Amino acid sequence: MNAAPLHLGAERVMLDPAGVLHWPAQKLLCVADLHLEKASAFARAGYFLPPYDTRETLARLALLIRCYGPKRLVFLGDSFHDAEGAARLSSTDRAALLKLLEGLEPIWVLGNHDPAPPCDLPGEAFAEWRQGPITFRHIPSPFSRQAPPEIAGHLHPKATAPTRAGGISRPCFVANPRRVVMPAFGAFTGGLCVTDPAIARLFPQGGRAFLLGEERLYSFPLAPRTLPVHMRSPEAS
Numbered sequence: 001m002n003a004a005p006l007h008l009g010a011e012r013v014m015l016d017p018a019g020v021l022h023w024p025a026q027k028l029l030c031v032a033d034l035h036l037e038k039a040s041a042f043a044r045a046g047y048f049l050p051p052y053d054t055r056e057t058l059a060r061l062a063l064l065i066r067c068y069g070p071k072r073l074v075f076l077g078d079s080f081h082d083a084e085g086a087a088r089l090s091s092t093d094r095a096a097l098l099k100l101l102e103g104l105e106p107i108w109v110l111g112n113h114d115p116a117p118p119c120d121l122p123g124e125a126f127a128e129w130r131q132g133p134i135t136f137r138h139i140p141s142p143f144s145r146q147a148p149p150e151i152a153g154h155l156h157p158k159a160t161a162p163t164r165a166g167g168i169s170r171p172c173f174v175a176n177p178r179r180v181v182m183p184a185f186g187a188f189t190g191g192l193c194v195t196d197p198a199i200a201r202l203f204p205q206g207g208r209a210f211l212l213g214e215e216r217l218y219s220f221p222l223a224p225r226t227l228p229v230h231m232r233s234p235e236a237s
Helices: 038-044 053-068 091-101
Strands: 004-008 011-015 021-023 028-031 072-075 105-109 124-126 128-131 134-137 150-152 157-161 168-176 179-181 207-212 217-222
Touching: 004 179, 028 053, 038 053, 053 091, 105 128, 105 134, 157 207, 157 217, 168 217
Parallel strands: 028 072, 072 105, 105 124, 134 150, 150 179
Antiparallel strands: 004 011, 011 021, 021 028, 128 134, 157 168, 168 179, 168 207, 207 217
């Protein structure tokens, strides 16, 4: 796969078409919104779905870890679909996750779906975590010209690219030189269009969408937007 370089502040990170972010200088791999055990959560509510989302998500992540060989793995929140998700892992999937984490320093950033650290799994948990100049958090911070660079998840961005056969909608990164919003990595996750106000207000000065492809990213600019007064931060006014 061909990862795309991006300068975030003064740091160079790589956006991978599989939906992970690699920071080579820190030997760090970042992934957001796995929502492990989402199907089992639905099953508890009476909606029975194929129970393979966790297995597929972990298998994809294991391949990327072998590819990049990171020393630190940052989970950017909503790693599990709910607070009991880690406890519902099957013995097979728990073993696969523990094997995946062997030799790594896992960082669990807490999300709104998993507000407590996962039980009996290695690593440290943080409400947000900072490495050098970059802050890793689950929910993006409001727009500010003075804010330090950040990498966030939560919003599951997607975008639609025009083709001769019609528009193709795919998960995407949304980025500018101060912020990256990660796509959801989980096998069983939806998406929010980049034109939605929840995403647009984070990028009032514009940015770029990087659609996930099989072997590469497809990038296009996002135009600056004039937001309604009630949605603007003081710095944007």
